[in-house]
Amino acid sequence: MGIAATVYLIWMGAGLPIFIDRWLEVSSPARPAEFIVCLSGGLSGANLPTSDGWDRIYTAVQLYSDGLGKKIIFSGGGAGKVTEAEIYGEAAGWLGCPEEAMAFESEAISTAEHAVKLLNNKPLGISRDTSLNIVTSPMHSGRVALCFKKAGFVNFGVDTHHVAVKAGPAVAREFRVSRFDAHRPSGKAYDDVLTHLRERSSHLFAALRELAAIAAYKLKGYI
Numbered sequence: 176m177g178i179a180a181t182v183y184l185i186w187m188g189a190g191l192p193i194f195i196d197r198w199l200e201v202s203s204p205a206r207p208a209e210f211i212v213c214l215s216g217g218l219s220g221a222n223l224p225t226s227d228g229w230d231r232i233y234t235a236v237q238l239y240s241d242g243l244g245k246k247i248i249f250s251g252g253g254a255g256k257v258t259e260a261e262i263y264g265e266a267a268g269w270l271g272c273p274e275e276a277m278a279f280e281s282e283a284i285s286t287a288e289h290a291v292k293l294l295n296n297k298p299l300g301i302s303r304d305t306s307l308n309i310v311t312s313p314m315h316s317g318r319v320a321l322c323f324k325k326a327g328f329v330n331f332g333v334d335t336h337h338v339a340v341k342a343g344p345a346v347a348r349e350f351r352v353s354r355f356d357a358h359r360p361s362g363k364a365y366d367d368v369l370t371h372l373r374e375r376s377s378h379l380f381a382a383l384r385e386l387a388a389i390a391a392y393k394l395k396g397y398i
Contacts (some may be wrong), residue, residue, distance in 0.1 A: 187375040188368040189251025196207055196382045199282050199389075201316045203332030208306040210278075210299075211235050211244035213267070214289055214319065215259035216312060222246040222257060226268050227312045230336075232263050233348075235310045236270045239340035240346050247272060248299060250280040250289050286388075287397040290326035307331040314385045321389070321398035 205348040212233035215242060216228040224232060235247045247267060251259035258281040269275065293301050301307075305327065311319050313335045319334050344350035392398045 177210060184372065185190055187379070188372045188377055190366075190371040193375065193379050193382060194376065196314055196388065199315075199317045199382060199385050200313045200334045200335070201320045201333055202313065205241070205243055205308070205334060205337050206332055208244050208308040208332070209230035209244070210301070210305065211238050211247045211308045211310060212289070212293065213247055213249050213263060213310045214286075214315075215253065215263055215283075216315075218253060218255055218259055218262060223256065224259075224263055227315075228259075228263060229266065231310050231312060232266050234334060234337050236267050236272045237270060237337045237339040237342070237347065238308055238310065238334060239276055242341065243336070243337075243388075246276050246278045248278045248280055250283050250293060250295070252282050252284045254284075259279055270348075271342070272339065283359060286315070287322050287392060289319075290323045294326065303327040303331050309333050311335065312383055318385065318392065319387050319396070321392070325398050 179275065185344050215224075217225045218228070219225055235249075239247050248266070249260040249263045251263070253259035258279075260279045260281045264272075264277045264279060264296055267277065279295050280292050280299065281290075282296075283289045293299065294303070303326070305328075307323075309319060309323065309331055311333065316333045316335050321329055327381055338349055339347045344352070389398070
């Protein structure tokens with residue numbers, strides 16, 4: 176146990192790859208589709224998207240800004256008094272998505288339910304051959320693809336990151352520059368051993384949780 180703990184600390188502290196996360200990640204090149212589907216990823220205690228959620232919202236807005244979907248469908252119910260779908264829509268508005276480009280599916284409470292609830296939402300008019308760009312987090316992408324295949328969808332891709340090439344810095348935030356002329360980047364990097372240990376440990380346990388979720392979904396027949 177001591178040897179294993181030492182190897183773990185050195186491996187995580189050095190920021191070395193954990194490998195299993197690569198098996199979980201399934202991402203397709205961005206392509207034109209009828210809809211962009213942004214899967215919710217939970218809320219914080221202040222009814223704000225989680226960090227994963229913000230990444231998903233931003234990617235969805237980038238895809239829309241490049242014309243890779245006529246609307247963004249925000250999907251997710253959640254356990255709170257307000258649905259994750261509507262909170263994610265509000266956040267997307269702040270990131271530059273117009274209200275008329277939003278649609279909502281507000282009943283799904285698990286990864287397995289997103290595909291089913293989208294099909295059952297008649298106003299959306301989605302069928303199994305509707306072209307979709309599904310947006311989620313990298314390690315969640317494999318399970319999402321399996322669930323949508325199980326539900327019979329045949330024309331979808333899973334996107335985990337996209338930066339718009341047709342939008343300016345107000346939307347594609349990577350291109351922003353400071354309005355303060357005196358600002359100079361500090362160049363400070365958070366690459367010390369303890370930071371690596373914290374971040375890589377979190378990444379590892381997220382991957383292990385996802386592996387366990389895939390196994391559970393397989394046993395339950397969801398995938």
